[in-house]
Structures are given as C-alpha cells and as structure tokens.
Amino acid sequence: MASSNHLQLLDGWFSPFALRVKIAFNIKSLKYENIEETFHPKSQLLLQSNPVHKKIPVLLHGGKPICESRIILEYIDEVWNSAPTILPADAYERAMARFWAAYIDDKFFVAMKKAVGEEDEEARKPYVEELEEALVTMEGELQKCCREGKGFFGEEIGLVDITFGSLLGWLGVIESMNGRKMIVEEKHPCLVKWAERFSSNPNVKGLIPEADKLIQFSKAIKMKRKPAASAK
Ligand SMILES: N[C@@H](CCC(=O)N[C@@H](CS)C(=O)NCC(=O)O)C(=O)O
Numbered sequence: 344m345a346s347s348n349h350l351q352l353l354d355g356w357f358s359p360f361a362l363r364v365k366i367a368f369n370i371k372s373l374k375y376e377n378i379e380e381t382f383h384p385k386s387q388l389l390l391q392s393n394p395v396h397k398k399i400p401v402l403l404h405g406g407k408p409i410c411e412s413r414i415i416l417e418y419i420d421e422v423w424n425s426a427p428t429i430l431p432a433d434a435y436e437r438a439m440a441r442f443w444a445a446y447i448d449d450k451f452f453v454a455m456k457k458a459v460g461e462e463d464e465e466a467r468k469p470y471v472e473e474l475e476e477a478l479v480t481m482e483g484e485l486q487k488c489c490r491e492g493k494g495f496f497g498e499e500i501g502l503v504d505i506t507f508g509s510l511l512g513w514l515g516v517i518e519s520m521n522g523r524k525m526i527v528e529e530k531h532p533c534l535v536k537w538a539e540r541f542s543s544n545p546n547v548k549g550l551i552p553e554a555d556k557l558i559q560f561s562k563a564i565k566m567k568r569k570p571a572a573s574a575k
Pocket of ligand 1: 355357358359397399400410412413
C-alpha cells in the first residue's frame with residue numbers, strides 16, 4: 344500500500360510526455376519510483392489508472408492517479424509550491440504560459456508525430472513545413488524573452504520550456520530522416536542557444552533520449568504496423 348506521499352511514475356523511456364514529468368521531479372528535487380510501462384499488452388496498473396486515455400504518463404501520488412502531462416506539471420507545481428516554480432506567479436503570465444504550452448502540443452507535436460510517421464520525404468513535406476512555421480513562431484516568442492534578458496521562456500525553466508524542450512529528442516529523429524537540422528542559427532538564433540541551454544541544464548541533462556535510440560524504436564513500431572496496413 345502506497346504511503347500518502349509516495350510518488351510513482353508510469354513511464355515510457357521514449358515518451359516526450361513522461362520526460363516532462365521527470366524534469367519536473369528534478370526541478371522540485373522529488374524522489375519517485377519509476378515504473379516502465381510494458382504496452383504490449385498495457386499493464387493493469389495503466390488501464391486502472393488512466394481508463395479514459397490508457398496513455399502514459401500517469402503520476403500516482405499516494406496511489407491516486409493524475410493523467411495528462413501538462414496537468415501533472417501543474418499538479419506538481421501546486422502541491423510542492425516552493426521555489427523553483429514551474430508556472431509563473433503572475434496570473435497573466437501564467438495564462439500566456441498555458442497558451443504557448445497548448446500551442447506546442449496542438450501545433451508542433453501534432454505535425455511532428457505525422458512527420459515521423461511518413462517514411463517518404465514527399466509525404467513528410469507538408470508536416471515538416473508546419474513544423475518550420477511553428478519554429479519561426481516560437482523563435483519570435485523567445486526573442487521577446489531574450490530582449491528582457493531571460494535565458495528561457497521565463498527567468499528559469501518553466502512550463503513552456505518543459506513542454507517544448509521535451510520534444511527535442513523526437514525533433515532529432517526528423518532531422519535525421521531529412522538529413523538536415525531544423526533549428527538553425529540563420530532562422531532561429533535564440534532557439535539554437537535555448538536548446539543548448541535547456542539540454543545541458545542539470546534538471547534535464549541525461550534525460551532526453553538519444554535520436555539514434557528513438558530512430559530504432561520508431562522503425563520497430565513501423566515494422567509492427569506494416570502487416571496490418573498492407574492487409575487493408
Ligand atoms: N496528451 C497526453 C499524451 C500522452 C501520450 O500520447 N502518451 C503516449 C506515449 S508518448 C501513449 O501512452 N501512447 C499509448 C497509446 O496511444 O495507446 C499527455 O500530455 O500526457
């Protein structure tokens with residue numbers, strides 16, 4: 344039986360969403376038990392804890408499940424509310440952080456997932472273009488922060504940085520598929536520095552899976568799906 348403060352994470356090493364929670368744990372210096380989800384089949388613990396979406400990550404706090412990565416980040420920040428904080432103290436800035444975090448998931452992640460799913464370069468092109476558009480938008484937003492002397496989308500790593508930065512590993516997969524970098528000095532000078540700063544931050548370092556490992560993982564998933572697709 345879990346004690347009321349025991350923290351468990353239903354994790355998947357490849358998951359950008361689970362990565363967000365691990366970064367938040369580090370920011371708050373929280374100890375947790377990592378439970379790697381098996382997926383094939385999904386564990387009883389996952390099905391019981393997230394019966395609606397049946398997805399990781401799930402945070403179990405004293406046995407009580409909290410689902411959806413951005414909701415988990417906000418929960419962690421509310422329960423362990425001393426500094427460093429993940430959301431800004433100011434209500435307007437908090438609303439803006441939520442806006443950009445939602446933009447990253449709705450626009451950037453969706454295009455990224457579709458791009459990773461397309462082996463053919465021509466089929467991948469429209470999604471890569473969507474990603475490029477979103478990168479220019481995020482560069483514009485980050486430039487405002489840089490002008491205010493901030494190193495991240497806030498003073499320190501916060502909701503927007505975690506939401507966006509957790510996708511860098513998978514962006515590396517698309518870069519490898521396309522044979523070129525997507526965040527480049529000429530178009531995204533602030534994002535280039537931000538990505539370096541984010542990845543080397545002590546709360547993040549070592550957590551972003553290597554692109555090569557993700558590429559192998561993505562190939563294995565596509566192989567599993569192929570027979571089903573050709574049977575249609
Ligand atoms: N919106 C969710 C997305 C979570 C998600 O897509 N998790 C994936 C792993 S990266 C998953 O569990 N997929 C299993 C499935 O779709 O059956 C969040 O932010 O937590």
